[in-house]
Amino acid sequence: MGTPSDRQLERHIRQSAKDSTHVIxxxxxxxxxxxxxxxxxxxxxxxxxxxxxxxPEPDIKHPGLLCRIQRFVAGMQVAVVVYVEYPATDLVIVTVMDVKKD
Structure with missing residues (x-):
């Protein structure tokens, strides 16, 4: 399968995250x-x-992509760096940040 567009990847992450068992x-x-x-x-x-x-950018050590996703939630701007091997549904959370403080 070819490389997905940013929009396709964003949609894939949203769809995969609907089931929290896919979030590691x-x-x-x-x-x-x-x-x-x-x-x-x-x-x-x-x-x-x-x-x-x-x-999204390629991971140096693995074949997937690293994606940084942000949203204002619970009074803070939270960024999540997630590792994705498209089209696999598992999402590996690499790190989490409070953008305003970090």
Missing amino acids: FTTHARKRMRERYINDPMVLEVLRMGSFALP
Whole structure:
């Protein structure tokens, strides 16, 4: 399958995030979430309703793409970096940020 457009990739992430079993949190992401007072429902809202903050870029170590998605949720601008191997439905959360503080 060819490389998806940004719009297709954004739609794919939103669709995959509808089922939270497809969302996998790394240890690093969990640590950053605790430090920044960001919880699972906030991350899921960003994935389901956010938009790309930057264009997706290839991951150096793996065949997929790294996508940074942002949304204003619960009083903060939250950015989620997610690893995607299109068209697979699993989404790996690499890190989570409060954009205004980081």
